[in-house]
Amino acid sequence: xxDLIIGVSGINAIDNPGPGIGVARSLKEDPELNVKIxxxxxxxxxxxxxxxxxxxxxxILPYPSGSGDAFIERLLYIKKSYGLDCVIPNLDAELPIxxxxxxxxxxxxxxxxxxxxxxxxxxxxxxxxxxACKISISLPRTKVVNSVDGLQKAIEDIGLPVMVKGSFYKAxxxxxxxxxxxxxxxxxxxxxxxxxxxQVVTGDEMNVVGLGDGEGNSLGxxxxxxxxxTALGKIWTGVTVKNDKMLRAVAEFIREFKWRGPFELExxxxxxxxxxxxxxxxxxxxxxxxxxVGINLPSxxxxxxxxxxVSPLPDYEAGKLFIRYTYELVTDMVAFQKIVTRGEAP
Numbered sequence: 462x463x464d465l466i467i468g469v470s471g472i473n474a475i476d477n478p479g480p481g482i483g484v485a486r487s488l489k490e491d492p493e494l495n496v497k498i499x500x501x502x503x504x505x506x507x508x509x510x511x512x513x514x515x516x517x518x519x520x521i522l523p524y525p526s527g528s529g530d531a532f533i534e535r536l537l538y539i540k541k542s543y544g545l546d547c548v549i550p551n552l553d554a555e556l557p558i559x560x561x562x563x564x565x566x567x568x569x570x571x572x573x574x575x576x577x578x579x580x581x582x583x584x585x586x587x588x589x590x591x592x593a594c595k596i597s598i599s600l601p602r603t604k605v606v607n608s609v610d611g612l613q614k615a616i617e618d619i620g621l622p623v624m625v626k627g628s629f630y631k632a633x634x635x636x637x638x639x640x641x642x643x644x645x646x647x648x649x650x651x652x653x654x655x656x657x658x659x660q661v662v663t664g665d666e667m668n669v670v671g672l673g674d675g676e677g678n679s680l681g682x683x684x685x686x687x688x689x690x691t692a693l694g695k696i697w698t699g700v701t702v703k704n705d706k707m708l709r710a711v712a713e714f715i716r717e718f719k720w721r722g723p724f725e726l727e728x729x730x731x732x733x734x735x736x737x738x739x740x741x742x743x744x745x746x747x748x749x750x751x752x753x754v755g756i757n758l759p760s761x762x763x764x765x766x767x768x769x770x771v772s773p774l775p776d777y778e779a780g781k782l783f784i785r786y787t788y789e790l791v792t793d794m795v796a797f798q799k800i801v802t803r804g805e806a807p
Contacts, residue, residue: 463495464495464496464497465494465495465496465497465546465547465763465767466496466497466499466543466545466546466547467485467488467496467497467499467546467547467548467763468499468500468501468536468539468545468547468548468549468571469481469484469485469488469498469499469500469501469516469548469551470500470501470502470503470522470548470549470551470552470555471484471550471551471552471746472485472500472501472502472507472508472510472512472516473502473503473504473507473508473509474507474508474509475508476691476693476695477691477693477695478695478746479551479746480743480744480745480746480748481500481501481551482508482509482512482515482516482749483744483746483747483748483749483750483752484549484551484744484748484749484759485498485500485509485515485516486515486749486752487748487752487757487758487759487760488759488760488763489515490752490757490760491757491760494760494763494764496763497517497518497544498515498516498517498518499516499517499518499519499539499543499545500516500518500519500520501519501548501550502520502521502522502800503521503522503524504521505521505800505801506797507519508790510797510800510806511790511792511796511797512790513796513807518543518805518806518807519805519806520535520539520543520804520805521800521804522535522536523535524554525554525555525557525558529558529561529562532558533562533565536566536571537569537571540569540570540571545570545571546570546572546767547571547572547573547574547763547766547767548566548571548573549573549723549744549759549762549763550573550575551743551744553584553629553630553742553743556575556581556742556743557578557581559573559575560575560576560577560578560581561578572767573766574721574722574762574763574765574766575721575722576720576721576722576724576742577721580718580719580742581742583718583740583742584629584740584741584742585628585629586603586626586627586628586657586739587605587628587655587657589603589737589739590603592714592718592737592740593737595713595717596710596711596714596717597709597710597713598706598707598710598728598734598735598736598737599734599735599736599737600736600737601659601660601662601729601736601738602618602619602659602660603657603658603659603660604618604619604657604658604659605655605656605657605658606655606656606657606658607654607655607656609642609645612625612641612645612656612658613638613642615658616638616641616658619658619659619660620660621635621636621637621638622634622635622636622661623635623641623658623659623660623661624657624658624659624660624661625641625644625645625648625656625657625658625659626648626657626658626659627648627651627652627656627657628652628653628654628655628656628657629652630651630652631648631652634661662729662736663729663731664729664730664732665687665729665730665731666686666687666690666727666728666729667684667685667686667687667702667704667707667728667729667730667735668684668685668687668725668726668727668728668745668747669682669683669685669707669708669711669725669728670685670723670724670725670745670747670748670750670751670758671683671711671715671720671723671724671725671726671758672722672723672724672758672761672762673715673719673720673721673722673724674721674765675719675720675721675722677715677716677717678715678716679712679715679774680758680761680762680765680774681751681756681758681761681774681775682708682711682712682756683701683750683751683754683756683758683777684701684702684703684704684708684711685699685700685701685702685747685750685783686699686700686702695746695785696746696747696783696785697784697785698783698784698785699747699750699783700779700780700781700782700783701750701754701777701778701780701781701783702779703779704730704735706733706735707726707728707730710726710735710737711726714726722742722743722762723742723743723744723748723758723759723762724740724741724743725740725741725743725744725745725748726739726740726741727739727740727741744758744759747783747785750781750783751777753781753783754777754778754781755775755776755777755778756775756777795807
């Protein structure tokens with residue numbers, strides 16, 4: 462079998478890491494897949510560019526915006542000049558363009574394995590009420606607002622402290638009305654309406670990474686409990702868990718919405734109650750943890766995308782520990798000079 466050339470974005474392995482390096486490592490560790498990894502970067506200082514034992518070739522992409530014509534043209538250039546059989550996008554901002562252009566890319570021999578646009582919209586925080594109801598778990602008391610008056614009324618109904626969230630990105634815990642109004646204006650300026658006001662719930666932070674086949678079936682799930690996080694909210698240590706109610710809800714999410722591709726559900730578990738907090742329509746930064754406990758989701762994605770055999774649904778063991786660590790890479794300036802001057806390296 463010839464090498465499959467897989468494009469992977471989110472190779473910014475920094476203090477706020479992207480998922481890409483974990484995805485690339487997972488693909489490299491499937492002994493039956495012959496893959497070359499193309500790192501799709503947005504900045505010349507993304508560490509993945511210089512990790513040549515994981516990433517075989519890197520290209521700088523234009524930021525995904527507008528119609529995405531320049532973005533797609535760059536991918537077609539990569540296809541022609543180096544080869545590109547499949548792309549696994551790992552950043553939220555990219556997904557709308559990849560979803561919109563999935564068929565044109567496929568026509569040029571570049572496969573993806575992504576949710577449709579209606580599925581993608583489910584990650585909006587204003588949609589979580591309906592989703593939580595359909596998969597039989599709870600949601601913190603939530604109000605969707607479009608004005609400062611609405612914000613103040615929501616705070617009166619819910620009670621302080623509250624979480625004030627953008628529809629898709631960013632969330633702030635607010636202890637006063639003034640603090641909430643300030644963050645409300647910041648979120649509106651950056652992301653627009655609506656704004657979500659949500660009850661603060663306490664408990665164990667648990668997440669699930671999964672992969673759906675688009676027909677209502679799971680291609681694999683792993684649940685974790687966060688033990689420690691960084692100042693930016695990224696998991697630093699965690700442990701695999703098997704919370705039955707949470708895992709049943711995730712399986713129902715895949716069935717109910719026929720999810721296609723990777724995803725992460727973020728939850729808070731308090732006693733017997735599971736609260737849905739967020740849905741991310743991509744691999745999370747910690748997804749290599751799943752590979753480490755025997756469920757290689759990126760490999761299973763590629764196999765499904767190419768119609769290759771996928772092994773029976775695997776299981777994992779609870780109580781496995783995940784520890785993130787820092788690492789210093791020493792290299793010369795050649796790769797940096799090439800990526801800056803030519804937009805590709807090595």
